[in-house]
Amino acid sequence: MIVEKTAPAEDASQVIHANFGGTVGDLTVAEPRMTARNVNVHYADKHAIIDVSLDIGRHEVVALIGPSGCGKSTFLRCLNRMNDTIDSCRVSGEIMLDGQDIYDKKLDVVPLRARVGMVFQKPNPFPKSIYDNVAYGPRIHGLAEDQSALDEMVEDSLRRAGLWDEVKDRLQQPGTGLSGGQQQRLCIARTIAVSPEVILMDEPCSALDPIATAKIEELIDELRQNFTIVIVTHSMQQAARVSQRTGYFHLGRLIEVGKTDEIFTNPQHKLTEDYITGRFG
Amino acid sequence: MADRSTTTLDKVNASLARRYAKERRFRRMGLVAIATGLLFVLLLFTSIISNGYSAFWQTHVKLDITFNAEQLGIGDARDFEALSSADYAALVRASLKEIFPEVRERKERRKLYKMISTGAPLLLREMLINDPSLVGSHHAIWLPADDDIDMLVKGQIDRTLPESARRLNDQVVGWVDRLTENGVVAQLFNTTFFTAGDSREPELAGIGGAITGSFYALLVTLLLAFPIGVATAIYLEEFAPKNRWTDLIEININNLAAVPSIVFGLLGLALFINIAGLPRSAPLVGGLVLTLMTLPTIIIASRAALKSVPPSIREAAIGIGASKMQTVFHHVLPQALPGMLTGTIIGMAQALGETAPLLMIGMVAFVVDIPGGPLDPSTALPVQIFLWADSPERAFVERTSAAIMVLLAFLISMNLLAVLLRKKFERRW
Amino acid sequence: MQSTTLILILLVLMAVAFQLGRRRAYNLPGLGCICDLNSLPIYHGLYTAIWCGIPALILLGIWSSIQTPIVINLLMNDLPAAITAGLTPAELSLVLNDIRNLAYGNITSGEISPELMAAADRYNQLQQIGLAAQSIVVISLTLITTSFGWRFISPELRARNKVESVLRWLLLISSTIAILCTLGIIFAVLFESVRFFEMIPLTDFLFGLQWSPQIAIRADQVGSSGAFGAIPLFAGTLLISFIAMLVAVPVGLMAAIYLSEYASQRLRTYAKPLLEILAGIPTVVYGFFAALVVAPMIRDSAAQFGVDASSESALAAGLVMGIMLIPFISSLSDDVINAVPQALRDASLALGATHSETIRQVVIPAALPGIVGGVLLAASRAIGETMIVVMAAGLSANLTVNPLDSVTTVTVQIVTLLVGDQEFDSPKTLAAFALGLLLFLVTLVLNVVALRVVRKYREVYE
Structure with missing residues (x-):
């Protein structure tokens, strides 16, 4: 035990790759919204994701946890092809959304991203008014027939993001003027305004204070009624609080996946246990 | 909920074709913009080169010249005085008369003599002064042809035009053709173009004087702008306290970089010529004006170079007891020097191409002699281009383009040097 | 000695x-x-x-x-x-x-x-x-x-300390030369301008519609007062600069957008330096190009349509000046576009926006202050540009907005008034300084505003 702890990181990784026999736990669910099978991602000559398979069910929150650099964000970005924007990134394997391969050459990324929305680590409202931020998606996709329909969509999205009461009197003020937590909820409102099926959240609370974090977590729980949510988080407590299923990533591999309470109370894999008990991270 | 998503997706898909058409249109606009820019580069270079390359050759005519003492009108005298005032044009005339004995009428003869450049006698004079023993001997010598003949031989005078619309009449064209048949017309490398000063005759005009003038002006600029620019940058970056005064200097430098060059010309005229009483048309004054213009460039580049030296180097030096001045001069400056030199070369390239302020201080004069120092009247290379561009002769269009090619060659090699320097010393900390 | x-x-x-x-x-x-x-x-x-x-x-x-x-x-x-x-x-x-x-x-x-x-x-x-x-x-x-x-x-x-303090003084003195230079410009130009305005009232100069300084060479000549109304010069300068910006802004901006957002690495490595060649070419070369190639081309093609164009048309000078400004606009825009955080682009793309929608609705609005600053700087260049207009624009002070007509500009007049022999007391020579003062002030204001806008913009994203 002591020897393993002091062993150099490189050796540790070799140990993992050599002994890795496949993801521990049940990675499938009944009637999945998305399924990923044998996904590999390369950045130039770096193998960032190795053979990851995972199902994402309907109306559930899946949390992805793991030490930094383990590939959980990279995997998340595969799910709506945000990795397309990085030139050196190559993705292989199969990712299906409602039975449709999203990496099919004939598939169009624009409607895909309308179906799989994303919320980022740092709140990134556009330098426009609050209203225009939320209305951006419906406008580009032509979702609202007229102005009143658009107004309604904006109000509905802001309400569902729990922001309406705070901003209803200053919709024309710049979105960048809000506090960090409000900005992040604005970004969530912006995402749900296009009614996606899946929302990807890449460490949505890492730049926020505890109170704002609590609000977002509450919001995630509410959104579960209508959306499928995949959330990457640094914080195990957060994963435990908001998610139904949790996957543990380590050095590009999905080590273990299962029901959140089981993972946190009774991890099967030693690496998962080490991480959860705080031996490394 | 599922309903809503489906309708959403339908709506998204409905507008997709239109959106992608827009996307393609936008991309195409970008490509067109780049193509336009590149097209302009191409057009500029092809028009300059196609107009100018022929100026590097000059039509010469081989004439049999007999250094006849009688025709020269020098009798038995062989001293410098006699040789320099002798009638060399007579030799050329005699030679031409021999080739075309049938041309008798005075007017026609004058046209015949005009085929050879008025610079030819000067060439013969130089030959004889260098070697007085040539008197009486007989030589076949290549002499430069007049610019109109040059243009005709180079095919830049259209022979199909009616005679009245041409600069040369049929008779002269016939003479040229006969000379060509005799094999005594040839295009020789135009050394005059590189060595001579300005002239009213295109075949005698060169950029030698202008290059010398530019050289002196740039020398003055380099000697003043580099030390002052670097010193300013060092002071502002390393020593100056952060206060209003240094803020003012900084804003001032940024604005100075964007002041129109002609305003610097006005400053030079009022300050250096009217108040300080320096001579007009002198490269010294040109260099002073260009110094003020290039200073901001050098200062900004030098400050950037100093900024890129990491503070750890300064801390290391200070930590072992070096004074601030020693730290800067022993450790920071050597690291920043390549960047400063790159900035200086780019500044000098700008200065070399600058024309407008030099017009203001009188470097636009017609200067035949090659300047011997920074106080002699002279022009600069870009000003020479400006002057020739105004001349109506077809041969000057050719020479203007050639001078531009020389100027661009200088500029491109300076910029390449800067790029190489940057590549060689580029360092990431 | x-x-x-x-x-x-x-x-x-x-x-x-x-x-x-x-x-x-x-x-x-x-x-x-x-x-x-x-x-x-x-x-x-x-x-x-x-x-x-x-x-x-x-x-x-x-x-x-x-x-x-x-x-x-x-x-x-x-x-x-x-x-x-x-x-x-x-x-x-x-x-x-x-x-x-x-x-x-x-x-x-x-x-x-x-x-x-x-x-x-x-x-x-x-x-x-x-x-x-x-x-x-x-x-x-x-x-x-x-x-x-x-x-x-x-x-x-303590020799070292003494030497170092002398050096420090030398450095300080060097750094004041830039200030002295600005003061020199202001005083030199202002002094002569004041003398000019003693002879010609300021209002006549600023609001006069007639510009014909040539007749005022000798005091005993008829009509020696000359006409120093600068409005035609301003109009000509604005017309040519406007044409130049009309060429440079769309081309430069679109080129920058394409290069920074769409172009492959290979296109970028070749096209960018090639475009930047345009920035290194001396203005006298552009002037020659305008007079030799562009002006005749415009005149001939106008003649094809049966329109009469001057061989020194404002269009030729403006067009070539626009070409000169393309790399200026494109490299400044390139800088500000690259400064827009990737997070904004990601946010827009993740909502399903196409690339061009992202650029037009998110990147450009975010970069707008910086782009405006760049355009202002380019405008100040266009106004102060001399050689192109001296060689390709005319001398006749026409008050017109027809781009095929010949107009004259402030800089052209400064050059014409000051090149050649001058007497330092005639209003003709001093007028050049008054024009220079005006030019300096206008470009100064443009530059100050532009630099502020750009600086503010940088602060937002750094």
């Missing part, structure tokens, strides 16, 4: 002083080891060299700037009454000019009388005496100050 020779001698003397000081530091009596010195011997050498050179150089500077005025003063006092009788100060200064021209061996304007000849000789003689005295005084001063410095050298002397 010429000043340059004297400076060279001074440099040699400073080198000698450096050696002397260093030796002395090594050989100070009672010095056991170099470590007993407060500073290294090299600093003692520099210390001595500074004592040797700096006072002498200061004296030389002062002397050179006051010698000629003193000589002229002496000369004017001595001038025989035959020359000076009944002359106004202006005429007197002309005489003086003649004398100086004679003395330099240049061509003079008036007739050469024996008195003038004598005055010229006297002038030369006085200058010679002045220079000789200067050399003697300067070199003696060097010797005296060097011996001072040499004597001060002792083990306790």
Whole structure:
């Protein structure tokens, strides 16, 4: 035990790759919204994701946890092809959304991203008014027939993001003027305004204070009624609080996946246990 | 909920074709913009080169010249005085008369003599002064042809035009053709173009004087702008306290970089010529004006170079007891020097191409002699281009383009040097 | 002795002083080891060299700037009454000019009388005496100050600190040259402009519709007042600059967008430097290109449509100026577009926006302040650009908005008024300075505003 702890990181990784026999736990669910099978991602000559398979069910929150650099964000970005924007990134394997391969050459990324929305680590409202931020998606996709329909969509999205009461009197003020937590909820409102099926959240609370974090977590729980949510988080407590299923990533591999309470109370894999008990991270 | 998503997706898909058409249109606009820019580069270079390359050759005519003492009108005298005032044009005339004995009428003869450049006698004079023993001997010598003949031989005078619309009449064209048949017309490398000063005759005009003038002006600029620019940058970056005064200097430098060059010309005229009483048309004054213009460039580049030296180097030096001045001069400056030199070369390239302020201080004069120092009247290379561009002769269009090619060659090699320097010393900390 | 020779001698003397000081530091009596010195011997050498050179150089500077005025003063006092009788100060200064021209061996304007000849000789003689005295005084001063410095050298002397504080002063003085240059521009141009406005009222200049300064060359000519209404010049400048911006802004901006957002690495590595070549080409080359290629092309194609175009049309000058500004706009826009955080692009793409929608609705609005700043800087360049308009635009001050007509600009008029022989009192020459002042002020305002906008923009994203 002591020897393993002091062993150099490189050796540790070799140990993992050599002994890795496949993801521990049940990675499938009944009637999945998305399924990923044998996904590999390369950045130039770096193998960032190795053979990851995972199902994402309907109306559930899946949390992805793991030490930094383990590939959980990279995997998340595969799910709506945000990795397309990085030139050196190559993705292989199969990712299906409602039975449709999203990496099919004939598939169009624009409607895909309308179906799989994303919320980022740092709140990134556009330098426009609050209203225009939320209305951006419906406008580009032509979702609202007229102005009143658009107004309604904006109000509905802001309400569902729990922001309406705070901003209803200053919709024309710049979105960048809000506090960090409000900005992040604005970004969530912006995402749900296009009614996606899946929302990807890449460490949505890492730049926020505890109170704002609590609000977002509450919001995630509410959104579960209508959306499928995949959330990457640094914080195990957060994963435990908001998610139904949790996957543990380590050095590009999905080590273990299962029901959140089981993972946190009774991890099967030693690496998962080490991480959860705080031996490394 | 599922309903809503489906309708959403339908709506998204409905507008997709239109959106992608827009996307393609936008991309195409970008490509067109780049193509336009590149097209302009191409057009500029092809028009300059196609107009100018022929100026590097000059039509010469081989004439049999007999250094006849009688025709020269020098009798038995062989001293410098006699040789320099002798009638060399007579030799050329005699030679031409021999080739075309049938041309008798005075007017026609004058046209015949005009085929050879008025610079030819000067060439013969130089030959004889260098070697007085040539008197009486007989030589076949290549002499430069007049610019109109040059243009005709180079095919830049259209022979199909009616005679009245041409600069040369049929008779002269016939003479040229006969000379060509005799094999005594040839295009020789135009050394005059590189060595001579300005002239009213295109075949005698060169950029030698202008290059010398530019050289002196740039020398003055380099000697003043580099030390002052670097010193300013060092002071502002390393020593100056952060206060209003240094803020003012900084804003001032940024604005100075964007002041129109002609305003610097006005400053030079009022300050250096009217108040300080320096001579007009002198490269010294040109260099002073260009110094003020290039200073901001050098200062900004030098400050950037100093900024890129990491503070750890300064801390290391200070930590072992070096004074601030020693730290800067022993450790920071050597690291920043390549960047400063790159900035200086780019500044000098700008200065070399600058024309407008030099017009203001009188470097636009017609200067035949090659300047011997920074106080002699002279022009600069870009000003020479400006002057020739105004001349109506077809041969000057050719020479203007050639001078531009020389100027661009200088500029491109300076910029390449800067790029190489940057590549060689580029360092990431 | 010429000043340059004297400076060279001074440099040699400073080198000698450096050696002397260093030796002395090594050989100070009672010095056991170099470590007993407060500073290294090299600093003692520099210390001595500074004592040797700096006072002498200061004296030389002062002397050179006051010698000629003193000589002229002496000369004017001595001038025989035959020359000076009944002359106004202006005429007197002309005489003086003649004398100086004679003395330099240049061509003079008036007739050469024996008195003038004598005055010229006297002038030369006085200058010679002045220079000789200067050399003697300067070199003696060097010797005296060097011996001072040499004597001060002792083990306790804090030579390094002294040398460094002198260096620091030199650096400080260098940094004020930029300020002095701006002040120089303002005062030089302002001073002459004030003289101009004493002759021509400011309102006539700013609001007059007629510009014909050529007739005001001689005072006794008919209609010598000339017309100095600058409105046609402003209109011409604006017309040409507007055409230039019409070319440069769309092309430059779209090129920057394509290069930074769409282009492959390969296209970027080749196209970018090729476009930037345009920025390095001297304006005189653009002027030649405009006059030789573009202007005839425009005239001919206008003739095809049966439209009459001037061969010095505003369109030709504006078009070529626009080409010149393309790389300027594109590299500035490139900078600001790259400064827009990737997070904004990601946010837009993740909502399902296409690339062009992201650029047009998110990137460009976010980069707008920076782009506007760049456009303002480009406009100030266009307004101040000289050679292209001098070579491709006309001289006739037409008040027109037809781009096929010939117009003239502020810079063209400055050049035309000042190139060639000038008298420094005629409104014709002074008008150039008034125009220059105006040009300076307008471009200054544009630059200040643009730099502020750009700086504010940078602060937002850094």
